[in-house]
Amino acid sequence: MSTTSGTRNVLSAIGNTPCIELNHVVPEGCARVFIKLEGLNPTGSYKDRMACSIIEEAERRGDLKPGMTVVEATGGSTGSSLALVCAVKGYSFTVVSSDAFAEEKLKTMAAFGANVDIIHSPTGKITPQLIPSMRERARELSQADDHYYADQFSNHDVLVGYEGLGRELLEQMPGGIDAFCGAVGGAGMVMGVSKVLKSHNPNCHVTVLEPASAPVITKGYGGQHSVEGIGIGFLPPMLNKELYDEALAIEEAEGRAMARRLAREEGILAGTSTGLNVAAAIHLAKQLGPGKTVVTVACDTGLKYVRGDLYNQ
Numbered sequence: 121m122s123t124t125s126g127t128r129n130v131l132s133a134i135g136n137t138p139c140i141e142l143n144h145v146v147p148e149g150c151a152r153v154f155i156k157l158e159g160l161n162p163t164g165s166y167k168d169r170m171a172c173s174i175i176e177e178a179e180r181r182g183d184l185k186p187g188m189t190v191v192e193a194t195g196g197s198t199g200s201s202l203a204l205v206c207a208v209k210g211y212s213f214t215v216v217s218s219d220a221f222a223e224e225k226l227k228t229m230a231a232f233g234a235n236v237d238i239i240h241s242p243t244g245k246i247t248p249q250l251i252p253s254m255r256e257r258a259r260e261l262s263q264a265d266d267h268y269y270a271d272q273f274s275n276h277d278v279l280v281g282y283e284g285l286g287r288e289l290l291e292q293m294p295g296g297i298d299a300f301c302g303a304v305g306g307a308g309m310v311m312g313v314s315k316v317l318k319s320h321n322p323n324c325h326v327t328v329l330e331p332a333s334a335p336v337i338t339k340g341y342g343g344q345h346s347v348e349g350i351g352i353g354f355l356p357p358m359l360n361k362e363l364y365d366e367a368l369a370i371e372e373a374e375g376r377a378m379a380r381r382l383a384r385e386e387g388i389l390a391g392t393s394t395g396l397n398v399a400a401a402i403h404l405a406k407q408l409g410p411g412k413t414v415v416t417v418a419c420d421t422g423l424k425y426v427r428g429d430l431y432n433q
């Protein structure tokens with residue numbers, strides 16, 4: 121998907137992921153459920169798509185030039201993807217993250233050469249204050265000369281990358297998509313995909329998901345949770361009411377149980393946000409019934425979480 125794909129560097133391996141049907145975890149009498157395996161992107165996450173579009177759109181406008189430093193606040197998935205793109209393109213990358221997120225992600229960013237600045241989370245959890253404080257620090261750092269703040273939560277260049285995911289789904293699902301759902305952090309993935317799906321079929325039902333313990337979208341207040349990448353503690357600025365039909369809060373425990381079932385019964389090793397996505401897709405598939413099609417996304421690979429408690433209980 122990268123505009124540099126013709127040069128056949130690693131960025132040309134981003135996107136074009138398979139979309140497969142779930143055969144074992146979906147009960148009888150439901151709609152069919154398909155999942156796009158985004159863990160197969162180079163850093164194991166759909167964030168590779170947006171890291172590429174953030175950097176390449178900024179280059180295209182002339183906002184980002186050789187020799188500059190990219191700055192971002194991230195739990196580590198966006199950071200790993202930006203670190204990859206910056207490594208390939210030769211930019212320095214400074215990232216503000218936290219020890220509330222998987223050590224694998226923090227080490228991945230460093231392995232790609234990023235300069236990682238950690239904000240300590242005393243509870244080890246993602247609290248409503250954590251992401252805003254990381255963003256504040258990133259904003260401060262980006263005031264320096266020749267620094268470019270990627271600002272994933274407000275940067276609409278993110279959508280360009282995810283529209284590609286939507287276009288792939290249209291090609292992969294020629295029989296049509298009745299419903300699409302996805303858990304939201306910055307909301308870029310669901311908004312970018314929905315823009316494409318709804319312009320093709322305005323009746324495609326789009327559902328945004330969040331952890332029930334941090335119900336900012338459904339109830340207006342935050343809370344602590346352990347689902348990396350989503351439930352950011354504030355309404356994501358990119359969440360556009362015209363691009364979704366419904367918001368659902370899913371219990372974190374249900375998402376974690378589903379992530380474990382996905383590994384054991386479908387051979388899909390993913391993270392907790394993917395567990396939430398599939399749990400919600402099955403709720404929607406029960407409501408829609410046979411003859412309909414629900415699609416969701418495996419956000420990332422579970423290899424990012426093997427040292428945590430997701431697969432160790």
Ligand SMILES: Cc1ncc(COP(=O)(O)O)c(C=O)c1O
Nearest residue numbers: 197304305306307308309349393
């Ligand atoms: C593992 C994981 N799942 C889901 C999301 C949510 O994606 P988005 O920010 O596009 O809403 C993220 C974002 O950081 C993530 O890292």
